[in-house]
Amino acid sequence: FSSTIKASSSSSSSTTYTESRDLKVNTIPTKPIEGQKTGTSGLRKKVKEFMQENYLGNWIQALFNSLPPEDYKNALLVLGGDGRYFNKEAAQLIIKIAAGNGVGKILVGKEGILSTPAVSAIIRKRKANGGFIMSASHNPGGPEYDWGIKFNYSSGQPAPESITDMIYGNTLSISEIKLADIPDVDLSSVGITKYGNFSVEIVDPVSDYLDLMEDVFDFSLIRSLVSRPEFRFTFDAMHAVTGAYAKPIFVDKLGASPDSICNGVPLEDFGHGHPDPNLTYAKDLVNIMLRDDGPDFGAASDGKFVVMTGDGDRNMILGRQFFVTPSDSVAIIAANAQEAIPYFQSGPKGLARSMPTSGALDRVAEKLNLPFFEVPTGWKFFGNLMDAGTLSICGEESFGTGSDHIREKDGIWAVLAWLSIIAYRNKNKNPGEELVSISDIVKEHWATYGRNYFSRYDYEECESAGANEMINYLRDLISKSKQGDKYGVYTLQFADDFTYTDPVDGSVASKQGVRFVFTDGSRIIFRLSGTGSAGATVRIYIEQFEPDVSKHDLDAQVALKPLIDLALSVSKLKEFTGREKPTVIT
Ligand code: G6P
Ligand code: ZN
DSSP states (O other), X not given: OEEEEEOOTTOSSOOEEEEESOOOEEEEEOOXXXXXXXXXXXXXXXXXXXXXXXXXXXXXXXXXXXXXXXXXXXXEEEEEEOOOTTHHHHHHHHHHHHHHTTOOEEEEEEEEEOOHHHHHHHHHHXXXXXXXXXXXXXXXXXXXXXXXXXXXXXXXXXXXHHHHHHHHHHHTTOOEEEEEOOOOXXXXXXXXXXXXXXXXXXXXXXXXXXHHHHHHSOHHHHHHHHTOTTOEEEEEOTTSTTHHHHIIIIIIITOOOGGGEESOSOOTTGXXXXXXXXXXXXXXXXXXXXXTTOOOOSSSOOEEEEEEOTTSOBEEEEETTEEEOHHHHHXXXXXXXXXXXXXXXXXXXXXXXXXXXXXXXXXXXXXXXXXXXXXXXXXXXXXXXXXXXXXXXXXXXXXXXXXXXXXXXXXXXXXXHHHXXXXXXXXXXXXXXXXXXXXXXXXXXXXXHOEEEEEEEEEEEEOHHHHHHHHHXXXXXHHHOOTTOEETTEEEEEEEEOOEEXXXXXXXXXXXXXXXXETTXXXXXXXXXXXXXXXXXXXXXXXXXXXXXXXXXXXXXXXTHHHHHHHHHHHTHHHHHOOSSOSEEO
């Protein structure tokens, strides 16, 4: 029983309002289900597991059982995701449970689509109390693959461990789910539907996010670059959620040609791809850009190739035959932000990176005399610093780059930041003149600051036992090591298992990665991934600083070979894991 009321004439869009009678809430009995503990970024499992009776319902209800009532009763929440398989079904259930628990209003991206950065942006802009993100990030999607759910807080930031621990606790004692008796909501058209005191608003996934990007960046500067015929730009959305954002932003707003967007249609299974921007999973694309006889992207310019992850938070920047490491990318954005990006016109407030990320950013912070922070792996560690006003730009080696405009890493932001820097450098070029390219910008940066050679080796899906033994072995080794110890040609400065004390709230995170730091600044670091979905993923991070500009043109694998060999022998990785070779090298 519902009636549709035409939007008032003052409303610019064709929003429709639908009202129905009071909300009836059913209480569904349920039982606890094992294994609903969230990892680094929410709950991620195989779709099939989520589709079991009450699996998702239990977790969502446990979440409401964990929040203080003022955070959801009559409150505003946001809901969206990366468009993967099961999202639409899940959205309907989440809406009904939200209504059943007394939420006032829920804003849902049209077709259930919102990138992770867009959810963060909308929460902040609309002053929502929080939001749900339906994504398993870079994990593959489809009926046989992964699904995931994450809750973000009113600052737009992923819920802290204190909340996720409480949710887990509640999944172990749950006995009923409060489900509103309302029909499935039509996710396909923008508009508001009211059910008693509860309402659902379907919103355009792009507009709030685009408004924010227009505040942060100088779009006319970027347009001046993108519209040059000698500048060729390619954006690869990997059939994931940024496909929904690419055309409205890059084509419609910035004037890129429609064929500069590839794999721009979001698909439920991401076109069978692994939507993770790194040198292995984005291999076809990387090969096109990096091979010697690579395509000529027009007159005098580098081609720009950019790849986004499933939920739109990661990015990879490639010039023609040139890969920009994420560690260099954030350093270069930070070094150029004040000039090229209006949001930073008074200079960034501070810079930060995760511990395994290379020290390239440290050198920028030093030169610009900015506060600098080294945090554990995990975007959540940046949030407090941002809220305290001491951090503007940050990044991780894992292809995450972002700033305090929101509280998630932001792939499109990173691309716009790079376009801004390239545009700024080429502002005074005459038509047809050779442009300053991505590789020119990076090499110039190395000449000024030195080059931090960096590589990461991943050993995915190792047996957990062996991987854990290896880490324990390394912990034992560092407890016995001391300054001045010789490791081949390297002399130890210190070795430890990284501990972080949050300067804002004093909370301590320990055992965040075993590191060996040598007197020349070289580092080898060992961690187990917190995001893998099967077995254990061992990550080895290798870094070496090279101040001498005449040695900046080596391939990273060649330059780092001695340190890589050292890392493998120090850790006895082969003995512990049985692995001869990494599954991914970045
Ligand atoms: C996610 C997190 C990042 C983290 C990355 C790798 O993307 O948001 O903060 O750097 O995963 O984490 P892992 O624990 O797998 O190395
Ligand atoms: Zn992600």
